[in-house]
Amino acid sequence: MRATFDPLARMARHTKWGAQMTAIRIVGLNGEPRDIPVAAVTALGDGLEGPLLYPDDEGFAEATRLWNGLIKKQPALIVSARTTRDVVRTVGFVRDNGLQLSIRGGGHNIAGLALCDGGVTLDMSKMKSIEVDLDARLARVAPGCILGDIDRATQVHGLATTLGFVSETGAAGLTLGGGFGYLSRRFGWTVDDLEEVEIVTADGAVLRASRSENEDLFWALRGGGGNFGVVTEFTYRLHEVGPQVTAGLIAWPAAEAGSVLDLYRTVTESAPRELTLALLMRNAPPAPWVPETAHGTPIIAMVVCHSGSLEQAEKDLASIRAHGEPVADIIQVKEYVAQQSMLDATQPNGMHYYWKSEFLPGLGGGVLDTYRAQFIGNESPANQIVLFHLAGAINDHAENDGAIGNREAAYACVISAMWPEGDPAGDEYRTWVRNAWGALKPYSTGGNYINFQTEDEDDRRTEESYRGNHSRLETVKAKYDPSNLFRVNRNIRPHD
Numbered sequence: 001m002r003a004t005f006d007p008l009a010r011m012a013r014h015t016k017w018g019a020q021m022t023a024i025r026i027v028g029l030n031g032e033p034r035d036i037p038v039a040a041v042t043a044l045g046d047g048l049e050g051p052l053l054y055p056d057d058e059g060f061a062e063a064t065r066l067w068n069g070l071i072k073k074q075p076a077l078i079v080s081a082r083t084t085r086d087v088v089r090t091v092g093f094v095r096d097n098g099l100q101l102s103i104r105g106g107g108h109n110i111a112g113l114a115l116c117d118g119g120v121t122l123d124m125s126k127m128k129s130i131e132v133d134l135d136a137r138l139a140r141v142a143p144g145c146i147l148g149d150i151d152r153a154t155q156v157h158g159l160a161t162t163l164g165f166v167s168e169t170g171a172a173g174l175t176l177g178g179g180f181g182y183l184s185r186r187f188g189w190t191v192d193d194l195e196e197v198e199i200v201t202a203d204g205a206v207l208r209a210s211r212s213e214n215e216d217l218f219w220a221l222r223g224g225g226g227n228f229g230v231v232t233e234f235t236y237r238l239h240e241v242g243p244q245v246t247a248g249l250i251a252w253p254a255a256e257a258g259s260v261l262d263l264y265r266t267v268t269e270s271a272p273r274e275l276t277l278a279l280l281m282r283n284a285p286p287a288p289w290v291p292e293t294a295h296g297t298p299i300i301a302m303v304v305c306h307s308g309s310l311e312q313a314e315k316d317l318a319s320i321r322a323h324g325e326p327v328a329d330i331i332q333v334k335e336y337v338a339q340q341s342m343l344d345a346t347q348p349n350g351m352h353y354y355w356k357s358e359f360l361p362g363l364g365g366g367v368l369d370t371y372r373a374q375f376i377g378n379e380s381p382a383n384q385i386v387l388f389h390l391a392g393a394i395n396d397h398a399e400n401d402g403a404i405g406n407r408e409a410a411y412a413c414v415i416s417a418m419w420p421e422g423d424p425a426g427d428e429y430r431t432w433v434r435n436a437w438g439a440l441k442p443y444s445t446g447g448n449y450i451n452f453q454t455e456d457e458d459d460r461r462t463e464e465s466y467r468g469n470h471s472r473l474e475t476v477k478a479k480y481d482p483s484n485l486f487r488v489n490r491n492i493r494p495h496d
């Protein structure tokens with residue numbers, strides 16, 4: 001349904017001048033507010049297939065709600081795009097009027113980069129469609145899809161591509177930052193399976209980019225984030241996976257952390273590519289799979305997904321399942337899509353979150369002792385330190401195969417805090433995250449994952465993230481977005 005758009009009537013509700021207003025204030029590219037004629041806004045709204053939303057319109061509040069409830073931002077306008085044409089019109093409007101633009105996919109970015117205060121937000125979340133091409137083994141995905149949408153559509157055919165650990169995450173932001181999950185050890189970063197994109201660039205052109213067309217742009221899109229335009233379609237290569245996998249979680253009391261960490265190191269160092277293990281320490285949640293007597297007590301757990309044959313999985317997981325005295329073991333043969341959403345409830349929308357992360361080259365040299373020591377004394381019900389095992393297919397590619405780089409990463413370490421709005425312990429938790437990060441940083445490869453950066457990380461961290469690929473990203477940026485229109489992101493500045 002097409003929205004009727006009457007900016008004067010809406011502004012009468014929003015301003016003390018009401019219908020006499022002839023301009024609307026929107027933050028410009030330089031951060032200063034600009035007065036944009038109402039007629040120009042009207043023309044934008046009239047030409048859209050999706051609605052243009054003002055702050056008290058139905059749907060506006062919903063579109064400003066982020067996964068990280070700590071971040072509150074209020075755009076002046078939200079375009080809820082329905083088509084590539086809506087995107088072209090919106091990009092033209094913000095470019096011609098010199099306005100600040102943010103792009104919203106799934107709204108899961110921890111730094112809240114989906115929104116911009118006082119600017120224009122292009123909300124892509126209603127553009128949802130997936131076409132699975134069984135002959136070519138490809139999925140063409142619209143930019144509003146979340147991970148679960150893609151897995152459900154592809155797993156019907158026993159196919160999948162590498163996506164992340166929480167099914168509600170937006171596919172667009174995850175892919176553009178690189179992407180990893182249960183299948184990255186078999187197939188690489190998500191962008192290693194990216195075959196093609198359709199993108200609207202700053203000049204309003206609708207381009208296709210792939211390994212054989214606009215190759216420089218395609219290279220940059222494989223990890224360079226939302227810096228180069230608005231992606232309106234992603235095409236992923238698919239692989240046979242499941243649909244049944246051996247997966248779940250096993251947890252031990254934290255008192256067994258020493259031996260469990262040693263076991264984790266041993267198993268991951270020789271694990272087949274079909275096996276992905278994430279390890280975490282936290283206080284046990286009051287979940288049905290944890291015995292009541294263990295609720296709130298410190299545990300160490302492994303999240304497990306083996307996508308090989310069921311017989312092989314049983315063998316590969318035997319040493320883990322036989323280890324010590326677990327408080328819970330819910331590893332079982334299950335649907336891959338069920339595993340993909342197993343952790344969703346642990347990351348609810350709207351809580352306050354703060355993370356720090358580093359890539360690690362390995363688990364030697366005292367990193368595991370440091371890991372364990374940092375957890376001791378943590379009393380929060382939800383703070384955790386997680387190690388994700390990577391390596392495998394990620395390491396097969398050259399460092400400059402796509403902008404993501406970080407090909408030597410064997411593990412990603414994420415220290416995370418979560419608390420509800422109003423909890424006075426929030427500041428203390430942030431300090432805990434920062435201290436643990438400080439202790440673990442010396443073990444880093446020197447790289448970090450761009451998609452895990454919080455709002456207080458600066459350009460230096462972005463450079464650290466891309467390292468040797470950063471200057472090439474600046475050159476591609478200069479070609480496709482010389483005025484840095486796309487800057488509400490982990491920004492790459494244009495450089496010739």
Ligand SMILES: Cc1cc2nc3c(=O)[nH]c(=O)nc-3n(C[C@H](O)[C@H](O)[C@H](O)COP(=O)(O)OP(=O)(O)OC[C@H]3O[C@@H](n4cnc5c(N)ncnc54)[C@H](O)[C@@H]3O)c2cc1C
Pocket residue numbers: 067102103104105106107108109110112113114115124143163164165166169170171172173174175176177178179180181225226227229230231232347451452488489490
């Ligand atoms: C609970 C949770 C679990 C996660 N797990 C993983 C994981 O397992 N693996 C992993 O790799 N990452 C993971 N992430 C990180 C995730 O990849 C990022 O948060 C990512 O930004 C989410 O994408 P989104 O579309 O939801 O982002 P949004 O917040 O909507 O957007 C973030 C940025 O992406 C860009 N963007 C979005 N859509 C477009 C588009 N169509 N065109 C151009 N640019 C666009 C923009 O720059 C935007 O500012 C996780 C995040 C959360 C919150």
